[in-house]
Amino acid sequence: MAEKFREQGVVLSNGQIGTGIFDLKLKTDKIAAAAKPGQFVSIYSNDKSRLLPRPISICGADSETGELRLTFRVAGKGTEEFSRLAAGEKVDLVGPLGNGFPLERAFATDDSRNCADRDGAAESVGVKGRRVFLIGGGIGIPPMVQLAKTLTERAQAAGDTAASAGSPETFQASAGSQAAGANAVGFQAAPFITSVLGFRDELFLVDDLKPYGDVVIATEDGSCGTKGNVLDAIREKNLKADVIYACGPTPMLRALKKYAEETGTECWLSLEEKMACGIGACLSCVCRSTEVDGHSKVKNKRVCTEGPVFRSTDIEL
Amino acid sequence: MKMEDDAMPDMSVEIAGVRLKNPVMTASGTFGSGQEFSEFIDLNRLGAVVTKGVASVPWPGNPTPRICETPSGMLNAIGLQNPGVETFRERDLKFLEQFDTRVVVNVCGHSVAEYVDCVEKLADAKRADLLEINISCPNVKEGGIAFGTDPRGVEEITAAIKKAAKQPVIMKLSPNVTDIAEIARAAEAGGADGLSMINTITGMKIDIRRRTYALANRTGGLSGPAIHPIAVRMVYQCAQAVNIPIIGMGGITDAESALEMIMAGATAVSVGTANFHDQTTTLRVVEGIRDYMEQYHVESIRDLIGCVR
Numbered sequence: 001m002a003e004k005f006r007e008q009g010v011v012l013s014n015g016q017i018g019t020g021i022f023d024l025k026l027k028t029d030k031i032a033a034a035a036k037p038g039q040f041v042s043i044y045s046n047d048k049s050r051l052l053p054r055p056i057s058i059c060g061a062d063s064e065t066g067e068l069r070l071t072f073r074v075a076g077k078g079t080e081e082f083s084r085l086a087a088g089e090k091v092d093l094v095g096p097l098g099n100g101f102p103l104e105r106a107f108a109t110d111d112s113r114n115c116a117d118r119d120g121a122a123e124s125v126g127v128k129g130r131r132v133f134l135i136g137g138g139i140g141i142p143p144m145v146q147l148a149k150t151l152t153e154r155a156q157a158a159g160d161t162a163a164s165a166g167s168p169e170t171f172q173a174s175a176g177s178q179a180a181g182a183n184a185v186g187f188q189a190a191p192f193i194t195s196v197l198g199f200r201d202e203l204f205l206v207d208d209l210k211p212y213g214d215v216v217i218a219t220e221d222g223s224c225g226t227k228g229n230v231l232d233a234i235r236e237k238n239l240k241a242d243v244i245y246a247c248g249p250t251p252m253l254r255a256l257k258k259y260a261e262e263t264g265t266e267c268w269l270s271l272e273e274k275m276a277c278g279i280g281a282c283l284s285c286v287c288r289s290t291e292v293d294g295h296s297k298v299k300n301k302r303v304c305t306e307g308p309v310f311r312s313t314d315i316e317l
Numbered sequence: 318m319k320m321e322d323d324a325m326p327d328m329s330v331e332i333a334g335v336r337l338k339n340p341v342m343t344a345s346g347t348f349g350s351g352q353e354f355s356e357f358i359d360l361n362r363l364g365a366v367v368t369k370g371v372a373s374v375p376w377p378g379n380p381t382p383r384i385c386e387t388p389s390g391m392l393n394a395i396g397l398q399n400p401g402v403e404t405f406r407e408r409d410l411k412f413l414e415q416f417d418t419r420v421v422v423n424v425c426g427h428s429v430a431e432y433v434d435c436v437e438k439l440a441d442a443k444r445a446d447l448l449e450i451n452i453s454c455p456n457v458k459e460g461g462i463a464f465g466t467d468p469r470g471v472e473e474i475t476a477a478i479k480k481a482a483k484q485p486v487i488m489k490l491s492p493n494v495t496d497i498a499e500i501a502r503a504a505e506a507g508g509a510d511g512l513s514m515i516n517t518i519t520g521m522k523i524d525i526r527r528r529t530y531a532l533a534n535r536t537g538g539l540s541g542p543a544i545h546p547i548a549v550r551m552v553y554q555c556a557q558a559v560n561i562p563i564i565g566m567g568g569i570t571d572a573e574s575a576l577e578m579i580m581a582g583a584t585a586v587s588v589g590t591a592n593f594h595d596q597t598t599t600l601r602v603v604e605g606i607r608d609y610m611e612q613y614h615v616e617s618i619r620d621l622i623g624c625v626r
């Protein structure tokens with residue numbers, strides 16, 4: 001089990017980046033260094049009449065400086081309090097929590113052909129790298145920033161390893177043993193990242209995603225990009241992916257689950273649920289699973305522990 | 318620095334012949350079986366770990382949202398989701414074997430037969446030191462009304478469980494009654510070895526943005542500091558009414574709120590909702606009680622139990 005820490009984060013800065021949307025940077029001792037994309041932290045109110053933690057996704061984490069970036073929308077009393085945090089103030093944090101996105105799936109070669117077949121790229125997909133959608137709806141966008149950055153860094157690191165190892169044969173050979181997971185070296189090729197972002201009207205975090213690949217935008221009011229939702233944008237532009245990572249409101253996730261089933265695309269969804277403990281002890285935060293879960297022995301999984309990221313076929317929405 | 322010969326105050330207490338190194342336990346349902354919290358605190362320092370309610374077979378629990386926050390408290394309607402006693406024995410009790418602390422197994426059921434079945438399946442579980450019976454569960458036969466609300470029913474279920482149980486039996490009382498002392502006396506008459514109180518107080522929250530119930534179950538159980546004065550009052554009333562030990566809980570967050578409960582008549586205390594706010598609450602309470610005893614030269618915690626009459 002990955003290690004979790006309880007510590008006081010010190011506010012480095014807190015700025016507004018949209019209507020009711022704040023970008024909070026905190027200095028942490030251990031959390032940032034341990035954080036993986038798709039994980040979250042529990043952030044506690046300094047008003048002690050509010051007992052429960054607020055789960056907020058990790059938008060950025062610098063393992064060297066310990067800087068943790070959280071981007072949130074004011075949704076109630078707790079987040080309103082956090083929006084007023086000023087540099088130098090402290091907040092209690094617990095994290096990193098949850099499983100995070102399975103990075104290795106962006107580099108996998110095993111079943112990537114299923115989808116690639118349809119546009120005739122089957123033969124080359126292994127070498128070409130997987131086409132990855134990072135789909136964020138509204139305040140589900142923040143974790144995509146850290147995911148895009150980490151995928152890109154991993155691909156670069158793998159490329160460097162391959163280059164220093166010499167021949168492409170060596171590279172291919174080491175790729176065979178990557179099944180062990182995210183830390184394996186010898187990734188075959190950098191994934192092609194397309195960020196698909198859905199907004200009501202006002203844009204945010206778009207520039208944070210641009211360095212890592214194409215950015216496609218959908219707005220409900222049509223003020224920018226496709227008028228409609230993220231799936232409307234995907235269909236309008238006729239985009240295809242081998243693997244999808246997504247976070248956003250439940251109706252969006254439900255539509256993506258269906259889309260993934262229809263198109264046979266591998267899809268990973270980050271879910272939200274009310275939490276009391278955030279660490280797996282209270283069973284507040286469950287979602288419905290398609291199979292009996294190994295821990296609960298019923299068709300329930302804890303979003304805070306087995307999640308928040310689930311394979312779309314493993315859960316009911 | 319403490320002197321070598323500076324005697325540590327005696328924090329040990331006894332419940333139904335079971336000795337606890339200190340009076341601080343965890344409240345059922347807020348601490349799992351200790352595994353998750355063992356990443357934050359040393360379980361060896363607790364008087365006891367009280368495990369999440371377990372039934373004879375797995376229960377799926379209620380739909381979500383299962384919880385919501387309220388001022389200085391929360392509502393929960395988890396619906397007693399649990400993996401069933403078999404998995405619980407093999408996994409959870411096995412995990413707890415490595416710790417030098419007492420284990421209190423909390424049991425739930427939909428019928429007397431289900432409680433008895435579960436208690437029998439725990440009979441040879443060596444790691445279970447005490448059984449805590451949650452009688453705030455919906456009684457399926459009685460149309461879902463909780464077992465714990467009728468004195469006759471409480472006496473009957475206590476007697477049935479006592480007959481089947483190999484470990485001492487603590488009856489966990491519901492506060493959702495008119496006269497808690499009457500229920501306490503019924504449990505004592507049924508043969509209970511101790512009482513645990515209070516369970517959560519039924520409440521409701523409305524989400525005004527969605528114009529509907531905040532919880533999928535509509536109602537939920539209120540816990541946390543908001544209920545502490547009610548819990549202290551009820552522990553006090555029952556301490557006057559019965560001669561069996563009481564485990565006090567409801568809104569304990571620090572040594573002060575724990576000591577109030579002890580002085581009102583509780584032999585031990587359980588920390589619940591406060592664990593969500595600070596994973597180290599239980600240890601802060603242990604240390605705070607020790608500090609109090611040193612400051613006021615209290616030699617044994619037993620001198621404080623029920624000292625307010």
Ligand SMILES: Cc1cc2nc3c(=O)[nH]c(=O)nc-3n(C[C@H](O)[C@H](O)[C@H](O)COP(=O)(O)OP(=O)(O)OC[C@H]3O[C@@H](n4cnc5c(N)ncnc54)[C@H](O)[C@@H]3O)c2cc1C
Binds near residue numbers: 052078272385
């Ligand atoms: C894994 C995860 C990651 C998240 N990441 C982000 C993020 O990066 N940025 C962001 O803006 N929001 C995020 N959220 C949603 C965020 O947790 C809520 O908006 C926040 O808790 C609201 O708190 P509040 O006190 O302002 O609202 P209130 O309505 O006053 O909160 C009352 C209670 O309900 C809980 N609650 C309310 N809404 C939610 C919700 N949507 N999900 C879970 N609990 C809720 C609160 O934690 C609190 O306990 C995330 C939620 C989850 C589960």
Ligand SMILES: Cc1cc2nc3c(=O)[nH]c(=O)nc-3n(C[C@H](O)[C@H](O)[C@H](O)COP(=O)(O)O)c2cc1C
Binds near residue numbers: 344346393542568590
């Ligand atoms: C999330 C949650 C789950 C609970 N589950 C159980 C349970 O399974 N069995 C039980 O007897 N009590 C259960 N309780 C009640 C607590 O054990 C305790 O009696 C109550 O919460 C009051 O204490 P507190 O204010 O310190 O939380 C639960 C409470 C909460 C908040």
Ligand code: FES
Binds near residue numbers: 282283284302303305
């Ligand atoms: S929030 Fe407690 S189990 Fe997930």
